[in-house]
Amino acid sequence: MHEENITRINLNGKEYILIGTAHISKYSAEQVKEVIEAERPDSVCVELDQQRYQSIIEGTKWKEMDIIQVIKEKKATLLLINLAVSSFQNRMAKQFGIKAGQEMIQGIESAKEMGAELVLADRNIQVTFSRIWGNLGLKGKSILLSQIIASIFSTETISEEELEKMKNQDTINAILNEFTETFPQLKKPLVDERDQYLAQKIKDAPGEKIVAVLGAAHVPGITKEIHKEHDLKQLTVLPPKSNWPKIIGWSLPILIVAIIAYTFFTNPSAGFGQTISWILWTGSFAALGAIVALGHPLTILTAFVVAPITTLHPLLAAGWFAGLTQAYIRRPSVKDFERLSEDVFSVKGFWRNKVTRILLIVMIVNIGGSLGTFIGGMDVIKTFLQNF
Numbered sequence: 001m002h003e004e005n006i007t008r009i010n011l012n013g014k015e016y017i018l019i020g021t022a023h024i025s026k027y028s029a030e031q032v033k034e035v036i037e038a039e040r041p042d043s044v045c046v047e048l049d050q051q052r053y054q055s056i057i058e059g060t061k062w063k064e065m066d067i068i069q070v071i072k073e074k075k076a077t078l079l080l081i082n083l084a085v086s087s088f089q090n091r092m093a094k095q096f097g098i099k100a101g102q103e104m105i106q107g108i109e110s111a112k113e114m115g116a117e118l119v120l121a122d123r124n125i126q127v128t129f130s131r132i133w134g135n136l137g138l139k140g141k142s143i144l145l146s147q148i149i150a151s152i153f154s155t156e157t158i159s160e161e162e163l164e165k166m167k168n169q170d171t172i173n174a175i176l177n178e179f180t181e182t183f184p185q186l187k188k189p190l191v192d193e194r195d196q197y198l199a200q201k202i203k204d205a206p207g208e209k210i211v212a213v214l215g216a217a218h219v220p221g222i223t224k225e226i227h228k229e230h231d232l233k234q235l236t237v238l239p240p241k242s243n244w245p246k247i248i249g250w251s252l253p254i255l256i257v258a259i260i261a262y263t264f265f266t267n268p269s270a271g272f273g274q275t276i277s278w279i280l281w282t283g284s285f286a287a288l289g290a291i292v293a294l295g296h297p298l299t300i301l302t303a304f305v306v307a308p309i310t311t312l313h314p315l316l317a318a319g320w321f322a323g324l325t326q327a328y329i330r331r332p333s334v335k336d337f338e339r340l341s342e343d344v345f346s347v348k349g350f351w352r353n354k355v356t357r358i359l360l361i362v363m364i365v366n367i368g369g370s371l372g373t374f375i376g377g378m379d380v381i382k383t384f385l386q387n388f
Contacts, residue, residue, distance in 0.1 A: 005031065007219055009226060015209045016202060016226065017041070020216035021103040028103040032213050036110035042207020044111035045121040046104050047198065047214050053120050056105055067332055067358055071323045076362045107213035121201035121212065123194055127236050131189035134239025193235055195221030200230040249314030256377055257312065259384045270387045274380045281376030282307040282369060286318045289368030293360040294351055299326040303365045311373040319366035326361050330354050 005028075007018040019035055021028035036044060048056070070079055111118045133141065199222045202212045214222065256278070264271030286307035290300040303322040310316040332354035343349030343356065350356045 005216065006035065007223055009223065011203070011226065013208065017209070017211045018202075018219050018222060019211065019213050020219040021213060022216060026102065029106040032103045032106045033110050036107070036114055036116070036211055039209060039211055040114055041116050041209045041211040043117040043119050043205040043210045044107055044114075045119040045198075045202045045205055045210060045212040046107045047122045047218065048104055048120050049122045049124045050120055051125055052122075053108075056101070056108070067355060068324060068327045071320055071327065071358070071362060074320070076323065076359055079359065103213055116211075117206050119201060119205045121198050121205075123197045123236060127238065128189060128194065130238050131193065132186055135185055135189060191217070192221065194218065196225050196228075196230040197232060197235045198222050199225035199228075200232055202226060246314065252373075252377065253312035253314070256380055259380055263384055263387055267387050270383055274383050277379045277383070278376045279308045281379060282311045282372035285368040285372030285375070286322070286365050287368070289319075289364035289366070290322050290361055293364045294357060295322060295326050295361050295365075296329045298329060299361060303368075307365075307369045307372060311369050311376075317366050318369040319362040319364070322365040323358050323362035326358050330357070332358070
């Protein structure tokens with residue numbers, strides 16, 4: 001058995017065998033099989049959380065997801081991020097004929113064959129993204145979303161040199177690598193915290209001999225962190241939400257309504273003009289967003305009608321209503337989900353697919369509504385000052 005990429009640790013009467021794998025390497029999967037069969041461990045830890053494990057086990061079941069429920073639960077952005085990860089993996093698979101994550105699948109299968117306990121050792125991917133998101137300001141969030149969208153539309157091929165670099169990273173790290181260079185504070189939630197979480201889960205795995213299947217990038221950190229105690233609850237706490245967005249979110253609409261009400265009281269015709277201006281600016285920009293995303297005529301109408309109201313309520317968004325309308329009228333089929341991995345390779349496909357069309361509508365209508373709010377608000381204040 002080759003000891004290359006294998007780290008052995010003896011701690012508190014237990015033996016830990018860490019296999020540093022490459023997520024896009026056929027050799028890694030073969031080595032995982034060989035090590036587990038030779039060592040016959042009590043437990044096998046894999047660098048997966050429950051969500052990613054389910055997607056591997058259930059295969060195409062994710063294709064049956066309810067897009068309407070996704071919008072209602074406000075998970076459209078998360079779906080877009082997952083889509084970017086999927087697109088990134090599929091692009092590599094298409095270029096190099098490699099199936100990403102094969103070594104994790106092998107770890108699951110070998111654990112079952114050996115009768116070993118399977119431990120899902122990684123932190124929930126949604127918690128990781130939430131902690132990343134919580135470390136970003138408005139500028140950082142805008143850059144991250146733009147990079148995610150750019151990665152979906154990207155047609156660039158991956159060089160052999162870049163492929164070798166990726167062999168030492170997990171998929172999330174590979175996608176966000178350039179981004180963490182711009183925002184170094186993100187290394188903590190993306191890499192350091194996951195090293196701590198993985199180390200504790202591996203250490204707590206049942207039995208005296210444990211094999212852990214890990215991305216090579218995590219092995220040095222885990223080798224250090226496994227000698228310490230880590231609070232898993234603390235590592236999965238979602239970051240507290242700032243009160244400022246709430247304060248601004250409620251203050252702005254209250255100010256707009258108060259200005260219009262006061263203007264109505266002092267000059268009814270000017271107040272009426274302010275109201276019409278608000279409706280036209282917010283409604284038109286939201287509707288324009290639906291048009292850009294090639295929404296159904298009723299979707300466009302919905303965006304226009306709800307935007308003047310939703311822009312005055314921080315807990316509502318015009319994009320959600322427009323997206324729900326589009327989803328009811330043009331509900332995606334299983335085939336749309338099946339074509340996702342191919343459609344996201346082209347701009348035409350992205351607009352053609354019913355799933356991504358709905359996501360675009362939610363996002364672009366919300367952006368349009370925000371622009372309309374800013375311009376409409378300025379117009380309302382301008383009229384108020386002229387009459388004051």
